[in-house]
Amino acid sequence: MELWLNDRIEGQMCSVRVVNVLHMEKSRYQEIAVVETENYGKALVLNGALQLTEKDEFFYHEMLVHVPMSLHPCPEKVLIIGGGDGGSLREVLKHESVKRAVMVEIDERVVEICKEFFPTVSCGFSDPRAELLYEDGVRFVEETEERFDVVLVDSTDPYDFAEKLFSEEFFRNVYRVLTEDGVCSSQTESPFIMGALIRKVGSYLRSLFKYSAVYWTVVPTYPGGLWTFTLGSKMHDPLSFRSLDGIKTRFYSSEVHKASLAGNISDIVEMKERT
Amino acid sequence: MELWLNDRIEGQMCSVRVVNVLHMEKSRYQEIAVVETENYGKALVLNGALQLTEKDEFFYHEMLVHVPMSLHPCPEKVLIIGGGDGGSLREVLKHESVKRAVMVEIDERVVEICKEFFPTVSCGFSDPRAELLYEDGVRFVEETEERFDVVLVDSTDPYDFAEKLFSEEFFRNVYRVLTEDGVCSSQTESPFIMGALIRKVGSYLRSLFKYSAVYWTVVPTYPGGLWTFTLGSKMHDPLSFRSLDGIKTRFYSSEVHKASLAGNISDIVEMKERT
Numbered sequence: 277m278e279l280w281l282n283d284r285i286e287g288q289m290c291s292v293r294v295v296n297v298l299h300m301e302k303s304r305y306q307e308i309a310v311v312e313t314e315n316y317g318k319a320l321v322l323n324g325a326l327q328l329t330e331k332d333e334f335f336y337h338e339m340l341v342h343v344p345m346s347l348h349p350c351p352e353k354v355l356i357i358g359g360g361d362g363g364s365l366r367e368v369l370k371h372e373s374v375k376r377a378v379m380v381e382i383d384e385r386v387v388e389i390c391k392e393f394f395p396t397v398s399c400g401f402s403d404p405r406a407e408l409l410y411e412d413g414v415r416f417v418e419e420t421e422e423r424f425d426v427v428l429v430d431s432t433d434p435y436d437f438a439e440k441l442f443s444e445e446f447f448r449n450v451y452r453v454l455t456e457d458g459v460c461s462s463q464t465e466s467p468f469i470m471g472a473l474i475r476k477v478g479s480y481l482r483s484l485f486k487y488s489a490v491y492w493t494v495v496p497t498y499p500g501g502l503w504t505f506t507l508g509s510k511m512h513d514p515l516s517f518r519s520l521d522g523i524k525t526r527f528y529s530s531e532v533h534k535a536s537l538a539g540n541i542s543d544i545v546e547m548k549e550r551t
Numbered sequence: 552m553e554l555w556l557n558d559r560i561e562g563q564m565c566s567v568r569v570v571n572v573l574h575m576e577k578s579r580y581q582e583i584a585v586v587e588t589e590n591y592g593k594a595l596v597l598n599g600a601l602q603l604t605e606k607d608e609f610f611y612h613e614m615l616v617h618v619p620m621s622l623h624p625c626p627e628k629v630l631i632i633g634g635g636d637g638g639s640l641r642e643v644l645k646h647e648s649v650k651r652a653v654m655v656e657i658d659e660r661v662v663e664i665c666k667e668f669f670p671t672v673s674c675g676f677s678d679p680r681a682e683l684l685y686e687d688g689v690r691f692v693e694e695t696e697e698r699f700d701v702v703l704v705d706s707t708d709p710y711d712f713a714e715k716l717f718s719e720e721f722f723r724n725v726y727r728v729l730t731e732d733g734v735c736s737s738q739t740e741s742p743f744i745m746g747a748l749i750r751k752v753g754s755y756l757r758s759l760f761k762y763s764a765v766y767w768t769v770v771p772t773y774p775g776g777l778w779t780f781t782l783g784s785k786m787h788d789p790l791s792f793r794s795l796d797g798i799k800t801r802f803y804s805s806e807v808h809k810a811s812l813a814g815n816i817s818d819i820v821e822m823k824e825r826t
Contacts, residue, residue, distance in 0.1 A: 280564065287568035287589030289555070290776075314562030315743050331743060335777075468590050468606060468771050494769045494777045496743050501565075501776015502610075502769045526818060535810030543801060 281311060281319070283326040283499055285433060286469050290326070290499040292316060298393065303385035305437060310393045316497055318393055320361055322386070325433055332496045333363050333397060336463070336503065338528040339493035339536065341367035344426050344461040344507050346517040346533065351425040352376070355453065357413035357441065359430030360386030362398035368428070369400045370523045377406050378424070382437065384410045414440045417449035425455050429462035434473060442473060447480045447508070457511035464490065466500030467545045474504055474545050481508035489514045490545060491536040493527070504541060556586060556594070558601040558774055560708060561744050565601070565774040567591060573668065578660035580712060585668045591772055593668055595636055597661070600708055607771045608638050608672060611738070611778065613803040614768035614811065616642035619701050619736040619782050621792040621808065626700040627651070630728065632688035632716065634705030635661030637673035643703070644675045645798045652681050653699070655688045657712065689715045692724035700730050704737035709748060717748060722755045722783070732786035739765065741775030742820045749779055749820050756783035764789045765820060766811040768802070779816060 279294040296312040309321040317330030328336065341364050345351050352375045354368050360381040368377045377400075381387055387408065390398040400406055409416065417427075427450050431441040440446055441462075450460050460481075464474045474490055481488035485508035495503045507514060514537055519530050554569040571587040584596040592605030603611065616639050620626050627650045629643045635656040643652045652675075656662055662683065665673040675681055684691065688704075702725050706716040715721055716737075725735050735756075739749045749765055756763035760783035770778045782789060789812055794805050 282566075284566075288772075289564075289566040291557075291559075291564040291566065293562035466771065492769075494767075496741065496775045496777045497563075498776070500771045501773070502771045529810070529813050531806070531810040531813040535804070535806040538804050538806040 281313070281321060281326060283324065285466065285499045288466070288469050288499040290497060292319065292326070292497060299389060301385065303383050305383045308385055308389055310389060319497070320390065320394065322432055323436070326497055327432065328361055328363060328397065329497050330394065330396065334526045335493050336495050337363035337367050338525050339491070340364055340428055340430060340461055340463060340505055342520060342523070342525065342528045343491055343505065343514070343533055343536065344428065344459040344509075345371055346520055347459050347509055347512040347514055348425050348457065349512070349518065353422070353424045354378070355380070355424040355427045357417070357427070357429045357431065358382075359428070361390040361394060362387070362400050364428055364430045365400040365406055366397065369403050369405060372522075374405060378409065378422070379406065380409045380411050380413045380416045382410070382412050414446055417446065417453050420453055422453065423455045423458075424453055425458055427454055427458065427460040429460070431463060433465065442477060444480045447477070447484060451484045451508070454510060459507065459509045459512060461505050461507040464504045464506045466498070466502060467492075467504055467541065468502070469500050471545050474506065477506045481506055485509055486511060487514055489537055490541050492541045493536065504545075556588070556596060556601060558599065560741065560774045563741075563744050563774040565772060567594065567601070567772060574664060576660065578658050580658045583660055583664055585664060594772070595665065595669065597707055598711070601772055602707065603636055603638060603672065604772050605669065605671065609801045610768050611770050612638035612642050613800050614766070615639055615703055615705060615736055615738060615780055617795060617798070617800065617803045618766055618780065618789075618808055618811065619703065619734040619784075620646055621795055622734050622784055622787040622789055623700050623732065624787070624793065628697070628699045629653070630655070630699040630702045632692070632702070632704045632706065633657075634703070636665045636669060637662070637675050639703055639705045640675040640681055641672065644678050644680060647797075649680060653684065653697070654681065655684045655686050655691045657685070657687050659685045689721055692721065692728050695728055697728065698730045698733075699728055700733055702729055702733065702735040704735070706738060708740065717752060719755045722752070722759060726759045726783070729785060734782065734784045734787060736780050736782040739779045739781045741773070741777060742767075742779055742816065743777070744775050746820050749781065752781045756781055760784055761786060762789055764812055765816050767816045768811065779820075
């Protein structure tokens with residue numbers, strides 16, 4: 277028997293061969309599964325969409341986190357919306373300046389399962405600087421009086437309960453909870469499959485922030501392989517960033533930072549040619 | 552009815568939704584198909600493996616060509632092995648220094664079909680500097696007495712008649728047909744799916760050339776999304792390259808060149824952590 281996990285977004289599908297199904301349950305919010313894949317180690321799957329694999333998760337987590345973190349001269353308070361697997365939290369906590377990292381995840385079961393099956397991803401949960409809240413991130417940024425230097429939106433695909441994490445009102449509240457030189461970044465899907473979404477989020481952030489930019493990473497196990505993030509920055513230019521020499525990474529580097537912001541991806545989203 | 556093109560390499564598959572099948576034939580060497588996809592325009596498919604799409608082919612062709620071309624101070628004679636669609640030839644001919652570009656493609660029907668269905672890719676065939684030979688590239692590099700400044704190996708996956716394009720003997724002959732400061736580059740598949748192939752080609756090139764390096768691009772419609780090339784250079788350091796300011800590209804830039812060589816990909820191939 278051959279088992280394949282088919283992860284489809286619109287007209288494209290990424291499939292990985294599955295060796296074993298390790299866990300499957302329905303939480304209050306979604307179906308949560310853990311499978312063992314042939315090429316990528318264990319994978320976390322939410323409502324049929326592959327979220328991460330052990331072997332390639334660093335591409336996504338390092339780029340979501342270190343690009344915005346390196347713009348801020350001294351990020352002390354960081355907010356993560358979503359990110360229940362802990363990968364983004366792990367990368368945030370690599371920054372010694374961070375005194376407090378608040379993660380607001382709607383589904384406690386995702387965290388519990390990742391603690392059990394993905395210890396190298398969820399390792400930050402035990403850090404005393406980390407605080408976990410099991411709440412709706414949309415409501416959290418509406419109501420909190422706290423302010424953060426960096427806000428990271430680490431969401432699933434923009435369907436169902438995650439849809440509001442791509443709305444104008446949500447980003448207005450992200451702006452509100454940021455300090456006066458705060459930076460935010462949000463995952464915004466594949467430019468070839470979801471170009472309209474990237475242009476929409478870009479227009480929200482452009483109208484709110486002094487600087488906004490779309491940048492990219494590769495994620496070998498996501499449909500379309502090329503993945504985007506969109507960032508907003510109140511004061512700091514995305515191309516003037518600190519070199520993160522003391523931080524261990526597998527993909528992120530100053531060269532990758534520059535390349536991912538080099539303007540190409542916006543041209544691709546808009547389908548223009550560079551000169 | 553939903554039609555999907557499923558392109559599988561080992562335990563991973565990239566599938567794109569197909570709107571229309573425009574052409575299908577069996578040539579002497581392979582099955583050649585052209586389909587219209589939902590997200591990526593027209594696609595060329597050889598023996599079931601997607602070779603290129605109109606919308607994302609530039610990632611592959613620009614990176615195969617401009618990284619090695621920019622190492623050489625003045626590439627005048629260029630050899631392309633394979634590359635029947637013409638995309639690599641188009642990029643080579645953007646370099647004004649090029650006086651002669653020889654393309655050795657085994658299957659004339661691929662060229663004919665690409666001229667008909669992919670005019671923006673095959674546009675270089677009419678350039679007077681281009682010479683097309685319908686021959687086996689393996690035999691060509693064995694027998695020719697010509698010498699080239701740059702050799703580009705633009706092959707299909709390493710199966711069937713393309714397998715020899717990844718052999719030690721083939722790369723010895725590539726070295727032989729290069730000028731004394733020549734540079735070569737070869738597509739070497741996905742690091743997560745075909746890591747062993749990359750390490751094998753890397754060991755051949757390391758033993759032949761003063762410099763060798765693996766570098767990467769994204770290709771949204773290839774299985775694994777992240778794609779590698781392996782280069783060999785007799786004299787010129789891959790990180791000392793000319794800025795290609797006068798050349799129009801959509802992905803390649805000096806920043807992308809540096810990032811793609813930044814050492815991360817070798818670490819991924821070897822599965823090591825960067826510090």
